[in-house]
Amino acid sequence: MAVEFGLQLFSVRDEMNKDFIGTLEKIASIGYKNLELFFHGDDLSSTIGGLTPEELKRELDRLALKAVSSHITEEHLEAGKIDKVLKYAKVIGIQSLVVAIAYFKNEEEVVAFSKKLNEAGALLAKNGLQLYYHNHYHEFQTFDGEYVLDIMLENTDKELVKIEFDTYWALRGGINPVTYLEKIGERCDLIHQKDLSANVDVINVFEKLEKDTVLNRESMMKIRNIDDFTEAGQGIMDIPAIVETFKNNANSKYLFIEQDWTKKNQLESVEISYEYISKLFHDQVN
Numbered sequence: 001m002a003v004e005f006g007l008q009l010f011s012v013r014d015e016m017n018k019d020f021i022g023t024l025e026k027i028a029s030i031g032y033k034n035l036e037l038f039f040h041g042d043d044l045s046s047t048i049g050g051l052t053p054e055e056l057k058r059e060l061d062r063l064a065l066k067a068v069s070s071h072i073t074e075e076h077l078e079a080g081k082i083d084k085v086l087k088y089a090k091v092i093g094i095q096s097l098v099v100a101i102a103y104f105k106n107e108e109e110v111v112a113f114s115k116k117l118n119e120a121g122a123l124l125a126k127n128g129l130q131l132y133y134h135n136h137y138h139e140f141q142t143f144d145g146e147y148v149l150d151i152m153l154e155n156t157d158k159e160l161v162k163i164e165f166d167t168y169w170a171l172r173g174g175i176n177p178v179t180y181l182e183k184i185g186e187r188c189d190l191i192h193q194k195d196l197s198a199n200v201d202v203i204n205v206f207e208k209l210e211k212d213t214v215l216n217r218e219s220m221m222k223i224r225n226i227d228d229f230t231e232a233g234q235g236i237m238d239i240p241a242i243v244e245t246f247k248n249n250a251n252s253k254y255l256f257i258e259q260d261w262t263k264k265n266q267l268e269s270v271e272i273s274y275e276y277i278s279k280l281f282h283d284q285v286n
Protein backbone atom coordinates (compact mmCIF):
# COMPACT_ATOMS: atom_id res chain seq x y z
CA MET A 1 0.00 0.00 0.00
CA ALA A 2 1.04 3.60 -0.53
CA VAL A 3 2.16 5.36 2.65
CA GLU A 4 -0.70 7.43 4.05
CA PHE A 5 -1.09 9.90 6.89
CA GLY A 6 -3.70 10.52 9.55
CA LEU A 7 -4.46 11.83 13.03
CA GLN A 8 -4.09 10.33 16.50
CA LEU A 9 -7.25 11.55 18.24
CA PHE A 10 -5.37 12.19 21.49
CA SER A 11 -4.33 15.41 19.74
CA VAL A 12 -7.91 16.72 20.06
CA ARG A 13 -8.92 15.07 23.32
CA ASP A 14 -10.25 18.25 24.95
CA GLU A 15 -12.37 19.09 21.92
CA MET A 16 -13.69 15.53 21.84
CA ASN A 17 -14.75 15.83 25.46
CA LYS A 18 -16.75 18.95 24.58
CA ASP A 19 -18.37 17.65 21.39
CA PHE A 20 -17.25 14.28 20.09
CA ILE A 21 -19.29 14.11 16.89
CA GLY A 22 -18.70 17.78 16.12
CA THR A 23 -14.96 17.27 16.51
CA LEU A 24 -15.02 14.31 14.12
CA GLU A 25 -16.89 16.49 11.63
CA LYS A 26 -14.27 19.23 11.90
CA ILE A 27 -11.45 16.71 11.49
CA ALA A 28 -13.09 15.43 8.33
CA SER A 29 -13.57 18.97 7.04
CA ILE A 30 -9.84 19.68 7.51
CA GLY A 31 -9.16 16.75 5.20
CA TYR A 32 -8.03 13.92 7.46
CA LYS A 33 -9.18 10.47 6.36
CA ASN A 34 -7.28 8.04 8.63
CA LEU A 35 -7.61 8.01 12.40
CA GLU A 36 -5.83 6.40 15.31
CA LEU A 37 -8.07 6.07 18.36
CA PHE A 38 -7.09 5.59 22.00
CA PHE A 39 -8.59 3.25 24.59
CA HIS A 40 -7.62 4.30 28.11
CA GLY A 41 -10.20 2.58 30.27
CA ASP A 42 -12.04 -0.70 30.77
CA ASP A 43 -15.21 0.93 29.44
CA LEU A 44 -13.81 1.39 25.95
CA SER A 45 -16.66 3.57 24.74
CA SER A 46 -15.92 6.12 27.48
CA THR A 47 -12.82 7.31 25.64
CA ILE A 48 -14.48 7.43 22.24
CA GLY A 49 -17.55 9.53 22.74
CA GLY A 50 -19.58 7.08 24.76
CA LEU A 51 -20.54 5.30 21.55
CA THR A 52 -20.93 1.61 20.97
CA PRO A 53 -18.58 0.29 18.28
CA GLU A 54 -21.53 0.01 15.89
CA GLU A 55 -22.51 3.64 16.53
CA LEU A 56 -18.95 4.85 16.10
CA LYS A 57 -18.55 2.90 12.86
CA ARG A 58 -21.70 4.52 11.45
CA GLU A 59 -20.39 8.01 12.29
CA LEU A 60 -16.99 7.28 10.79
CA ASP A 61 -18.56 5.93 7.60
CA ARG A 62 -20.83 8.97 7.35
CA LEU A 63 -17.79 11.25 7.46
CA ALA A 64 -15.60 9.08 5.20
CA LEU A 65 -13.22 8.56 8.11
CA LYS A 66 -11.37 5.28 8.70
CA ALA A 67 -10.11 4.11 12.10
CA VAL A 68 -7.04 2.05 11.23
CA SER A 69 -5.29 1.85 14.60
CA SER A 70 -5.77 2.47 18.30
CA HIS A 71 -3.64 3.03 21.37
CA ILE A 72 -4.26 0.83 24.38
CA THR A 73 -2.71 0.61 27.84
CA GLU A 74 -0.44 -2.14 29.14
CA GLU A 75 -3.35 -3.23 31.34
CA HIS A 76 -5.43 -3.99 28.25
CA LEU A 77 -3.09 -6.88 27.49
CA GLU A 78 -4.43 -8.77 30.50
CA ALA A 79 -6.79 -11.72 30.05
CA GLY A 80 -10.40 -10.58 29.90
CA LYS A 81 -9.55 -7.02 28.95
CA ILE A 82 -7.85 -7.78 25.64
CA ASP A 83 -10.94 -9.70 24.49
CA LYS A 84 -13.08 -6.57 24.93
CA VAL A 85 -10.59 -4.52 22.92
CA LEU A 86 -10.50 -7.10 20.13
CA LYS A 87 -14.28 -7.17 19.85
CA TYR A 88 -14.44 -3.38 19.64
CA ALA A 89 -11.59 -3.23 17.14
CA LYS A 90 -13.14 -5.81 14.83
CA VAL A 91 -16.41 -3.91 14.52
CA ILE A 92 -14.67 -0.63 13.72
CA GLY A 93 -12.16 -2.23 11.36
CA ILE A 94 -8.99 -1.37 13.28
CA GLN A 95 -5.89 -3.10 11.90
CA SER A 96 -3.41 -2.45 14.71
CA LEU A 97 -3.28 -1.98 18.47
CA VAL A 98 -0.48 0.01 20.05
CA VAL A 99 0.67 -0.14 23.67
CA ALA A 100 1.05 3.56 24.37
CA ILE A 101 3.62 3.57 27.18
CA ALA A 102 5.40 1.47 29.79
CA TYR A 103 8.17 2.17 32.31
CA PHE A 104 11.15 0.05 33.34
CA LYS A 105 13.52 0.05 36.30
CA ASN A 106 15.91 -2.61 35.00
CA GLU A 107 16.65 -4.96 32.12
CA GLU A 108 14.73 -7.82 33.70
CA GLU A 109 11.55 -5.76 33.58
CA VAL A 110 12.11 -5.01 29.89
CA VAL A 111 12.57 -8.70 29.11
CA ALA A 112 9.46 -9.66 31.10
CA PHE A 113 7.44 -6.98 29.32
CA SER A 114 8.74 -8.22 25.97
CA LYS A 115 7.44 -11.69 26.80
CA LYS A 116 4.04 -10.19 27.53
CA LEU A 117 4.13 -8.38 24.19
CA ASN A 118 4.96 -11.62 22.37
CA GLU A 119 2.03 -13.41 23.97
CA ALA A 120 -0.37 -10.57 23.18
CA GLY A 121 1.03 -10.24 19.68
CA ALA A 122 0.31 -13.90 19.01
CA LEU A 123 -3.28 -13.50 20.18
CA LEU A 124 -3.75 -10.42 18.01
CA ALA A 125 -2.27 -12.20 15.00
CA LYS A 126 -4.83 -15.00 15.38
CA ASN A 127 -7.49 -12.29 15.22
CA GLY A 128 -6.02 -10.56 12.19
CA LEU A 129 -4.45 -7.61 14.01
CA GLN A 130 -0.89 -6.39 14.54
CA LEU A 131 0.56 -5.36 17.91
CA TYR A 132 2.88 -2.36 18.30
CA TYR A 133 4.75 -0.53 21.04
CA HIS A 134 4.96 3.28 21.03
CA ASN A 135 8.08 4.94 22.43
CA HIS A 136 8.72 8.08 24.41
CA TYR A 137 12.15 9.35 25.47
CA HIS A 138 12.70 6.95 28.34
CA GLU A 139 13.04 3.91 26.06
CA PHE A 140 16.44 5.37 25.26
CA GLN A 141 17.74 4.98 28.79
CA THR A 142 20.36 2.26 28.88
CA PHE A 143 20.82 -0.90 30.91
CA ASP A 144 24.33 -2.33 30.61
CA GLY A 145 24.97 0.06 27.75
CA GLU A 146 21.96 -1.00 25.68
CA TYR A 147 18.86 1.04 24.91
CA VAL A 148 15.62 -0.23 26.40
CA LEU A 149 14.00 -0.15 22.96
CA ASP A 150 16.82 -2.27 21.51
CA ILE A 151 16.42 -4.79 24.34
CA MET A 152 12.71 -4.90 23.57
CA LEU A 153 13.36 -5.46 19.87
CA GLU A 154 15.82 -8.27 20.62
CA ASN A 155 13.34 -10.04 22.90
CA THR A 156 10.21 -9.79 20.76
CA ASP A 157 9.22 -11.69 17.65
CA LYS A 158 9.60 -9.39 14.64
CA GLU A 159 6.39 -10.72 13.12
CA LEU A 160 4.30 -10.36 16.28
CA VAL A 161 5.54 -7.04 17.69
CA LYS A 162 6.35 -3.89 15.75
CA ILE A 163 7.28 -0.35 16.77
CA GLU A 164 5.20 2.77 16.28
CA PHE A 165 8.10 5.20 16.26
CA ASP A 166 7.52 8.62 17.82
CA THR A 167 10.19 10.74 16.14
CA TYR A 168 9.84 13.70 18.52
CA TRP A 169 10.32 11.61 21.63
CA ALA A 170 13.24 9.76 20.08
CA LEU A 171 14.93 13.11 19.45
CA ARG A 172 14.23 14.10 23.06
CA GLY A 173 15.92 10.85 24.08
CA GLY A 174 19.12 11.89 22.29
CA ILE A 175 18.43 9.84 19.14
CA ASN A 176 18.60 10.89 15.50
CA PRO A 177 15.14 9.86 14.24
CA VAL A 178 16.26 9.24 10.66
CA THR A 179 19.19 7.07 11.70
CA TYR A 180 17.04 5.00 14.05
CA LEU A 181 14.28 4.61 11.47
CA GLU A 182 16.85 3.24 9.06
CA LYS A 183 18.18 0.93 11.76
CA ILE A 184 14.87 -0.71 12.69
CA GLY A 185 13.62 -0.86 9.10
CA GLU A 186 10.68 -3.22 8.66
CA ARG A 187 10.06 -3.41 12.43
CA CYS A 188 8.48 0.04 12.06
CA ASP A 189 5.63 0.78 9.66
CA LEU A 190 3.76 3.36 11.77
CA ILE A 191 5.18 6.65 13.04
CA HIS A 192 4.04 9.64 15.10
CA GLN A 193 4.99 13.15 14.10
CA LYS A 194 4.88 16.53 15.81
CA ASP A 195 7.62 19.15 16.02
CA LEU A 196 10.14 20.48 18.52
CA SER A 197 10.00 24.18 19.27
CA ALA A 198 13.03 26.30 18.43
CA ASN A 199 12.71 27.72 21.96
CA VAL A 200 13.54 24.40 23.64
CA ASP A 201 16.25 24.86 26.27
CA VAL A 202 17.73 21.35 26.10
CA ILE A 203 16.85 18.89 23.34
CA ASN A 204 18.06 15.72 25.08
CA VAL A 205 15.86 15.21 28.14
CA PHE A 206 18.50 13.05 29.83
CA GLU A 207 20.74 16.11 30.10
CA LYS A 208 18.09 17.71 32.32
CA LEU A 209 17.62 14.79 34.67
CA GLU A 210 19.56 14.02 37.81
CA LYS A 211 21.61 10.84 37.48
CA ASP A 212 19.45 8.67 39.74
CA THR A 213 16.06 9.85 38.49
CA VAL A 214 13.53 7.04 38.35
CA LEU A 215 11.88 7.19 34.94
CA ASN A 216 8.14 6.90 35.49
CA ARG A 217 4.99 8.93 34.86
CA GLU A 218 5.76 11.29 37.73
CA SER A 219 9.24 12.19 36.52
CA MET A 220 7.97 12.46 32.93
CA MET A 221 5.32 14.97 33.92
CA LYS A 222 7.89 16.99 35.89
CA ILE A 223 9.99 17.63 32.78
CA ARG A 224 6.95 18.41 30.62
CA ASN A 225 7.07 21.90 29.11
CA ILE A 226 4.26 22.76 26.73
CA ASP A 227 6.51 25.34 25.09
CA ASP A 228 8.74 22.50 23.83
CA PHE A 229 5.95 21.25 21.53
CA THR A 230 4.85 22.81 18.29
CA GLU A 231 2.95 21.84 15.17
CA ALA A 232 4.58 19.91 12.32
CA GLY A 233 6.66 22.22 10.17
CA GLN A 234 6.77 24.98 12.79
CA GLY A 235 9.84 23.79 14.68
CA ILE A 236 13.36 22.51 14.21
CA MET A 237 12.91 18.84 13.34
CA ASP A 238 13.98 17.69 9.89
CA ILE A 239 10.53 16.35 9.07
CA PRO A 240 11.11 16.16 5.29
CA ALA A 241 14.03 13.76 5.91
CA ILE A 242 11.92 11.71 8.33
CA VAL A 243 9.03 11.45 5.88
CA GLU A 244 11.34 10.57 2.99
CA THR A 245 13.05 7.86 5.03
CA PHE A 246 9.72 6.45 6.15
CA LYS A 247 8.28 6.46 2.64
CA ASN A 248 11.39 4.68 1.32
CA ASN A 249 10.57 1.69 3.52
CA ALA A 250 8.40 -0.56 1.37
CA ASN A 251 6.53 -1.81 4.45
CA SER A 252 5.52 1.62 5.79
CA LYS A 253 1.81 2.25 6.29
CA TYR A 254 0.78 5.36 8.23
CA LEU A 255 2.25 8.55 9.62
CA PHE A 256 0.00 9.93 12.36
CA ILE A 257 0.04 13.50 13.57
CA GLU A 258 0.06 13.32 17.36
CA GLN A 259 0.19 16.67 19.11
CA ASP A 260 0.73 15.83 22.77
CA TRP A 261 0.48 19.47 23.85
CA THR A 262 -0.21 22.79 22.18
CA LYS A 263 -0.86 26.36 23.28
CA LYS A 264 -3.29 26.72 20.39
CA ASN A 265 -6.82 25.44 20.06
CA GLN A 266 -6.39 21.72 19.40
CA LEU A 267 -8.36 21.76 16.15
CA GLU A 268 -6.37 24.75 14.90
CA SER A 269 -3.21 22.86 15.85
CA VAL A 270 -4.00 19.72 13.88
CA GLU A 271 -5.08 21.79 10.88
CA ILE A 272 -1.67 23.52 10.80
CA SER A 273 0.04 20.12 10.90
CA TYR A 274 -2.30 18.78 8.22
CA GLU A 275 -1.46 21.61 5.83
CA TYR A 276 2.26 20.99 6.28
CA ILE A 277 2.23 17.18 6.14
CA SER A 278 -0.10 17.04 3.14
CA LYS A 279 2.46 18.98 1.10
CA LEU A 280 5.14 16.43 2.00
CA PHE A 281 2.81 13.77 0.69
CA HIS A 282 2.55 15.70 -2.59
CA ASP A 283 -0.91 16.98 -1.66
CA GLN A 284 -2.16 13.40 -1.80
CA VAL A 285 -4.85 13.31 0.84
CA ASN A 286 -5.40 9.71 1.86
